[in-house]
Amino acid sequence: MRFRQFGRTGIEASVVGFGVWTVGTAWWGIKEEAVGIRLLRKAFDLGVTFYDTADTYGNGYGEEILARALKGKRDQLTVATKFGYDIYNAPADRKGQQELAHRWEPNYIRYACEQSLKRLETDRIDIYQMHNPRLDTIRSDDSKAVLESLKGEGKIRAWGATLGPAIHERQREESRACIIEQRMDVLQIIYNLLEQMIGEAAFGPAREHGCGVMARVPHSSGLLEGAYTEETDFSPNDHRFFRVNTDERRREWLTRGLKKVEMISFLTEETGRTLGQAAIQFILAEPSVTSVLPNIYDERHLEEFARAADTPPLSASELEKLRDLYTHDFYLEEASVQG
Secondary structure, three states: OOEEEOHHHOOEEEOEOEEOHHHHOOOOOOOOHHHHHHHHHHHHHOOOOEEEOOOOOOOOHHHHHHHHHOOOOHHHOEEEEEEOEOHHHOOOOOOOOOOOOEOOOHHHHHHHHHHHHHHHOOOOEEEEEEEOOOHHHHOOHHHHHHHHHHHHOOOEEEEEEEOOOOOOOOHHHHHHHHHHHOOOOEEEEEOEOOEOHHHHHHHHHHHHHOOEEEEEOOOHHHHHHOOOOOOOOOOOOOOOHHHHOOOHHHHHHHHHHHHHHHOOHHHOOOOOOOHHHHHHHHHHOOOOEEEEEOOOOOHHHHHHHHHHHHOOOOOHHHHHHHHHHHHOHHHHHHHHHHO
16 A cells, blocks of 8 residues: 655545445345455555545434444544535435535534544544635635634544535536635546546646545446457446436446546556556545545455555556547547548
8 A cells, every 4th residue: 555645734644545325225226234344344454544434424424433343443543534514414315315405504514523523433634625626615605714723623624625526617617616725625526438438627736736636436436347249237326326327318428437447457457556546546646645545345446446555656658648549529529420
């Protein structure tokens, strides 16, 4: 495992982190707590020290399971969590990843922080993130003031924002507002080899202003794990079902994605990397990225992804070839015309 610091904060993290949403919710098929605890502990044994959770994962469960799994190891961990969704007045019949109402009042932010501290069984949160805020919230001086106050009190060490829930054009402006206008310590974005839009807007300012970036969905919802085929299907309780199975337009995401994956086979040919590891190394080639958060839902993927940091970094020629492919949408339109 390798380690980097979050920008100017001095807070260190393993370059491969663990996004606790896969074990803190049922969205990835993990329904037994023992399975989640085993994965969290094995990640620690493999050198993972950075864990990113949120109060909304399982309405607090995503924080509680982390505390239970790694009890006694707090001083060896970097813990990030999120706030902003009103889990305390959430409907009992919440459907899957349906967004809850947001609350950003200073008193609520302070209350949410105190509750997260209790569930995490800790006296400080290393990185505290606004969970999917929109532009007006990002620019709120009231929110910034209470977060700086919590930082001054030692209850949080750094703060920032997670942009989402899905990737969207508006996050270009949101990322710049986070970094340049509000001078946030950290920013979390969706970024991967196939979806680079937000990184293009965020990385330059992050390098300039010392903002540490974490990237989630590094495998483009599984496409870059190398296991999908045209016949791949998902059960209705799998969050990917709604991206692939609901209509033909969405199914095209899988079809086009597989064609793109075929064109990057050079990343794994005699390189000592799997496709999943190459996808992580692609993101780590950006110096402002502190940690990558792959979706971990079984031990095989956990071992593969945790060891990605020890595989060969992408060469300059590989990165240049990937830039050319992405710039030209992997030449899919040209191939279609020729076909």
